[in-house]
Amino acid sequence: MKTKLIYSGGMDSTVLLYHLIKRGHDVSCVSFRYGQRHSKELQCAAAICANLGIDHEILTLPPLRGSALVGVGEIPHGHYAEESMKMTVVPNRNMIFIAHAVSLAITDGCSNVAYGAHHGDHAIYPDCRHDFVEAMSGAIIYCDWHQVTLLAPFLMLDKTGIAKVGRELSVPFDKTWTCYEGGETPCGKCGSCTERNEAINNSK
Amino acid sequence: MKTKLIYSGGMDSTVLLYHLIKRGHDVSCVSFRYGQRHSKELQCAAAICANLGIDHEILTLPPLRGSALVGVGEIPHGHYAEESMKMTVVPNRNMIFIAHAVSLAITDGCSNVAYGAHHGDHAIYPDCRHDFVEAMSGAIIYCDWHQVTLLAPFLMLDKTGIAKVGRELSVPFDKTWTCYEGGETPCGKCGSCTERNEAINNSK
Numbered sequence: 001m002k003t004k005l006i007y008s009g010g011m012d013s014t015v016l017l018y019h020l021i022k023r024g025h026d027v028s029c030v031s032f033r034y035g036q037r038h039s040k041e042l043q044c045a046a047a048i049c050a051n052l053g054i055d056h057e058i059l060t061l062p063p064l065r066g067s068a069l070v071g072v073g074e075i076p077h078g079h080y081a082e083e084s085m086k087m088t089v090v091p092n093r094n095m096i097f098i099a100h101a102v103s104l105a106i107t108d109g110c111s112n113v114a115y116g117a118h119h120g121d122h123a124i125y126p127d128c129r130h131d132f133v134e135a136m137s138g139a140i141i142y143c144d145w146h147q148v149t150l151l152a153p154f155l156m157l158d159k160t161g162i163a164k165v166g167r168e169l170s171v172p173f174d175k176t177w178t179c180y181e182g183g184e185t186p187c188g189k190c191g192s193c194t195e196r197n198e199a200i201n202n203s204k
Numbered sequence: 205m206k207t208k209l210i211y212s213g214g215m216d217s218t219v220l221l222y223h224l225i226k227r228g229h230d231v232s233c234v235s236f237r238y239g240q241r242h243s244k245e246l247q248c249a250a251a252i253c254a255n256l257g258i259d260h261e262i263l264t265l266p267p268l269r270g271s272a273l274v275g276v277g278e279i280p281h282g283h284y285a286e287e288s289m290k291m292t293v294v295p296n297r298n299m300i301f302i303a304h305a306v307s308l309a310i311t312d313g314c315s316n317v318a319y320g321a322h323h324g325d326h327a328i329y330p331d332c333r334h335d336f337v338e339a340m341s342g343a344i345i346y347c348d349w350h351q352v353t354l355l356a357p358f359l360m361l362d363k364t365g366i367a368k369v370g371r372e373l374s375v376p377f378d379k380t381w382t383c384y385e386g387g388e389t390p391c392g393k394c395g396s397c398t399e400r401n402e403a404i405n406n407s408k
Contacts, residue, residue: 059266062304066311086349091310095303095347099296100266106295107270132346139339143299143331145290 038182242386
């Protein structure tokens with residue numbers, strides 16, 4: 001079963017990549033250049049796919065707007081639950097990624113598009129909610145004669161849950177990139193680092 | 205009421221532009237470069253917006269695939285109802301356009317995104333169906349905290365009906381571009397020319 005994975009090179013989608021391979025999916029990956037502050041995550045995505053022998057392409061979108069992740073203001077520190085973290089919402093990013101991935105899936109004859117939305121993201125990121133995934137699943141049924149199914153198997157897990165799955169699958173967490181900043185090493189202070197480090201610690 | 209219009213420069217979306225202006229919408233337009241064979245329609249879109257004093261931007265997407273409109277095979281001639289016309293379906297094009305337009309609408313504080321889907325397209329283009337518009341409307345509710353409504357007011361009209369609306373609004377049909385080919389003048393033979401010419405004749 002051919003599956004197109006929306007792949008950021010971060011922890012969540014890397015665990016999802018390993019999960020899909022383990023479940024027997026014939027996976028190919030697509031990443032997006034959308035005006036993010038750095039390309040560290042794309043480099044990690046390419047390296048992990050090359051290591052696994054997985055097809056990977058990077059599509060360049062018109063730069064998205066209206067978020068600290070694409071250069072509007074400073075990256076906030078702390079937990080996702082904090083109000084300031086809403087500055088990191090990129091308006092409609094997931095619908096854009098899903099729309100492009102579904103187009104590729106139709107062209108490549110894939111049965112599924114998968115993405116790594118999870119429960120812990122819900123409070124801040126509206127396009128990681130169950131209602132959004134359900135509504136998009138409906139739209140994908142009607143968008144083409146070729147049928148594609150949207151998979152978001154981590155939707156009911158939190159980040160600690162994903163880290164636990166990753167440990168079981170021997171995912172090389174140190175090869176993934178989650179930090180919103182693009183330094184030599186992760187900053188350890190942004191929301192993404194904070195949540196990731198706690199999840200990995202809690203999963204032990 | 206601010207409305208973002210997905211604008212191709214063709215007959216249908218130009219009539220929609222005039223219709224929205226007439227109804228008092230504060231319209232801004234977005235067009236897409238997506239690997240189409242020619243840029244005639246984008247030039248027309250820019251010229252019409254400039255003439256009306258309407259904000260217009262062109263976003264460059266990664267080239268879409270899998271259709272005669274983006275260089276796969278020859279452009280078929282005849283009516284949309286013919287099987288060969290399915291070669292002109294660009295996989296998931298409307299979801300991609302809508303997703304990007306919604307992102308801009310959120311950033312720009314627009315209440316609506318509008319596009320020119322109509323009844324005559326249904327048989328060939330899956331992403332012009334009522335079911336698709338309804339499902340996408342649902343997804344847009346959940347994609348962000350800012351609420352955007354998807355408008356497709358011509359959904360129950362055929363192309364002749366749109367041409368009639370256009371005549372009432374004095375739309376300059378000769379300034380729009382519908383032809384799938386990019387010659388000096390419209391070819392008059394492709395599906396898009398055939399349907400357009402019949403619609404304009406029937407609307408008299």
